[in-house]
Amino acid sequence: MKTKRLPFSIAVIGDINADLSFRLPTFPREGDDTAVTALRWGSGGGGLNMAVALARLGARSYLVGRVGADLAADVALYVARQSEVDLSFLQADRDVPTGLCGVMVSPSGQRSFLSFRGANVGCDPALIGRSMLSGQALLLVSSYALLDPPQQLAALHAIDIAVGLGIPCALDLCLPAIRLARDLVMATIPKLRLLTLNEDELHTLLPGQGLQQGCDTLIASGAQAVVVKRGAQGCSVADPTTWINIYPSVPVVAIDTNGCGDAFTAGFVWALLHGCDLADCAELANLMGALTATQPGAANAIPTREALDLCLDPRIAAKLADL
Structure with missing residues (x-):
């Protein structure tokens, strides 16, 4: 008789935002006045998206x-x-x-962000200790958490505890972290199982x-x-x-790319913990x-396990199944 495996515990540190998404017929010029074709509130932020x-x-x-x-916290945490x-x-x-993120979505589905980081920046490193991370299978860090102290210190402290x-530890990079904290990013790389x-x-x-x-340089x-x-x-x-x-094994028509990278990273981490090859x-x-891109929004667009299983290679699905 097979014993069901307990689910992996994974800690995710990163931003939590209320997203306000605008679908645009065209990007406005400075001083322009453009009517949006759709608007929606949703849950977002790199940390929240990956946790979801x-x-x-x-x-x-x-x-x-x-x-x-x-x-706004209720909006941000709703999907979580x-x-x-x-x-x-x-x-x-x-x-x-x-935190609040204005998400501008182009007709092709590409997203651009206007972000107010708000309470995210205040994440207190004093509240992060060994007991929080003990027993976790992996620590996943959204690099937005590396932008500003004290959140930056909280993320670095969590990485050091995990090591x-x-x-x-896994780190998902973003452009602002590279532009504002490149030396810190490079110093963190040797501590990473996955970048x-x-x-x-x-x-x-x-x-x-x-x-x-x-890639060779980063390795x-x-x-x-x-x-x-x-x-x-x-x-x-x-x-x-x-x-x-x-x-990609499943071609899709992208509606909204917001959250796709976060969903991608979470999927890679999940398969890695199950012993899958690269x-x-x-x-x-x-x-x-890909499936996240087929729906509007960020966290709410992330596919369920049932939706994945309809498209996933049965050989890989079997590796991810509980024993």
């Missing part, structure tokens, strides 16, 4: 972050609560409002380096594995002995990102 994605995959997902004592993300490590700020406990970033981020982090050369800098997210082209994956390109990790990650 992991919970929907089947993880015991813990979200580490900070929100304000306001109505709906997805049964554990919020016991959540911090509340009585003075600073919840000390022998817990693998994920997109092509723009790779070229900004390592100017003048091509895709494979950039030489200490990352155990590097994944470059390439949108409709899938992803490129590297470790010290491997270089592969994995193309190609199979990339297959699941590609599918998570």
Whole structure:
């Protein structure tokens, strides 16, 4: 008789936002006046999106972050609560409002952000300790958490605790972190089991380096594995002995790319913890990102496990099934 495996526990540290999305017929010029074709409120932020994605995959997902004592917090956390993300490590700020992200979505589905980080920045490192991370299978960090102290200190403290406990760490990069804290990002890389970033981020982090050369540089800098997210082209994956390109197995029409990268990273991490090889990790990650793009919004657009299983290679699905 098989014994059902307990779900992996994964701590996620990063931003928690209320998203206000605008679908635009065209991007306005400075001083212009453009009527949007659709508007919606939703849950977002890199930390929250990844925590939701992991919970929907089947993880015991813990979200580490900070929100304000306001109505926007209810909007920001709605999908996390709906997805049964554990919020016991959540911090509340009585003075600073919840983070807000204005999301402009072009006719082709590409997103651009206008962000107010708000309470996210105040995440208190004093409230992050060994007891919070002990027993976690992995620490996943959204690099927005590296932008400003004290949240920056909280994220670095969490990484150091995890490394000390022998817990693998993964970092999902963003352009602002590269522009504002490049030296810090490079110093963090040797502590990582996994680094994920997109092509723009790779070229900004390592100017003048091509895709494979950039991945080789990051591996030489200490990352155990590097994944470059390439949108409709899938992803490129590297470790010290491997270089592969994995193309999407399910073509989709992108409606809204907000949250796709976060869903991708969560999918890759989930497969990695289940012992999948890099190609199979990339297959699941590609599918998570692709299906997220078919729905408007961020956290609410992330697919459920049931939706994934309809499209996922049965061989990979079997590896992810509880024993």
